[in-house]
Amino acid sequence: MVRAPCCEKMGLKKGPWTAEEDQILISYIQKHGHGNWRALPKQAGLLRCGKSCRLRWINYLRPDIKRGNFTIEEEETIIKLHEMLGNRWSAIAAKLPGRTDNEIKNVWHTHLKKRLIKPNQMNSSSSDTKRVSNKSKIKRSDSNSSTITVQSSEPASLNSNFPEMDTTSASCTTTTTTTSSEFSSATNTGERKIMNMMNIKNEELEDSLENIIDESLWTEAGIDDETTNMTISNNELPSLQYYDPVFNNSEENLSFQPSTNFEDDGMDFWYDIFIRTGESIELPEF
DNA sequence: AAGATCTTCAACCGCTTGTTT
DNA sequence: TAAACAAGCGGTTGAAGATCT
Numbered sequence: 001m002v003r004a005p006c007c008e009k010m011g012l013k014k015g016p017w018t019a020e021e022d023q024i025l026i027s028y029i030q031k032h033g034h035g036n037w038r039a040l041p042k043q044a045g046l047l048r049c050g051k052s053c054r055l056r057w058i059n060y061l062r063p064d065i066k067r068g069n070f071t072i073e074e075e076e077t078i079i080k081l082h083e084m085l086g087n088r089w090s091a092i093a094a095k096l097p098g099r100t101d102n103e104i105k106n107v108w109h110t111h112l113k114k115r116l117i118k119p120n121q122m123n124s125s126s127s128d129t130k131r132v133s134n135k136s137k138i139k140r141s142d143s144n145s146s147t148i149t150v151q152s153s154e155p156a157s158l159n160s161n162f163p164e165m166d167t168t169s170a171s172c173t174t175t176t177t178t179t180s181s182e183f184s185s186a187t188n189t190g191e192r193k194i195m196n197m198m199n200i201k202n203e204e205l206e207d208s209l210e211n212i213i214d215e216s217l218w219t220e221a222g223i224d225d226e227t228t229n230m231t232i233s234n235n236e237l238p239s240l241q242y243y244d245p246v247f248n249n250s251e252e253n254l255s256f257q258p259s260t261n262f263e264d265d266g267m268d269f270w271y272d273i274f275i276r277t278g279e280s281i282e283l284p285e286f
Numbered sequence: 287a288a289g290a291t292c293t294t295c296a297a298c299c300g301c302t303t304g305t306t307t
Numbered sequence: 308t309a310a311a312c313a314a315g316c317g318g319t320t321g322a323a324g325a326t327c328t
Contacts, residue, residue, distance in 0.1 A: 016296070016322080038313065054314075055297065090316060105317075106295050 013047045017056050021046060025053055026061055059100045066098025070107055078104055079112055 017025075028044035034057065037050035046053060059065075070078075074096055081092045089101035089108075096104065 014298075036313075050313085051299095052297075058315095059296075087317065101316075102296075110294055 012049050012052075014052070017060075021048070022056070022061060025057060029057060029061075055102075059102045064098055065100065070099075070111075074099065075107070075112060078108060082108060082112075 024044055024046055028040065028046075032043070034040055034054070037054040040046075040050055041048045041053050044053075048056075077096060078092060081095055085091050087105075089105045093099055093101040093104050
């Protein structure tokens, strides 16, 4: 299918919008709604393509747009959501009323990304805050299994990989429950589901998990009708460190980072776990 | 003071996804 | 079922302002 590129038609204006154009667009939408974006500019008398009008309205002219600097809370939310969702700006924007995906994307690239790198650069010179030194992988090889568990009562399978670590210092249990048919039928979305479920901050463990795990994530992942449980067996735990291999930042987290060399060989799932020196968790047998 | 460089962010582009015919 | 179309998304660009030298 061949489609004429947007704005390629002769006579359509590009570039920054003038106040007059803004006013025309606002007036038209207030009066008629936007309806069909492609037809809008002609009906409104604008020499713009529909796509440009839509973008201008959504990113700038909408009455519910929140202007001005981002608050600390908003920035923290973006950082947290980006940790969970990656560059899915529209999904992040959906959690920040009045903010657009474009704005969030810009803020991320111009402010937040840099901020996340800087603390680690300082940390790297401090022995007690120096983070990740060990890494292991969990392989989930049985797609029909209904649970994924990481807990202290299991044999020290991790210890064999990291003999220098004290296995008594940390433990946790993370259990997800899903029906096998749903799981096995969604290889690619299942991986995201697990990633999201495990991406829970330590301080949040006290809260209801229903409040932590955003159902919309499952909807977006295509898994919206399954039962999900998650439990932490030890209140003092986990004392794990989260390590972001992209930005080299770290913080107190219970977090399991999907492998950057993620493998999806059939029904196999791999996850990297990053743990601070001297601490450990114990892994289940899958 | 002026030119160079950096930063910011609105807008665009190309692609994907969803819907209609 | 496939084509056509509309809307949405994320990456990228480039103009304008800020800062540096």
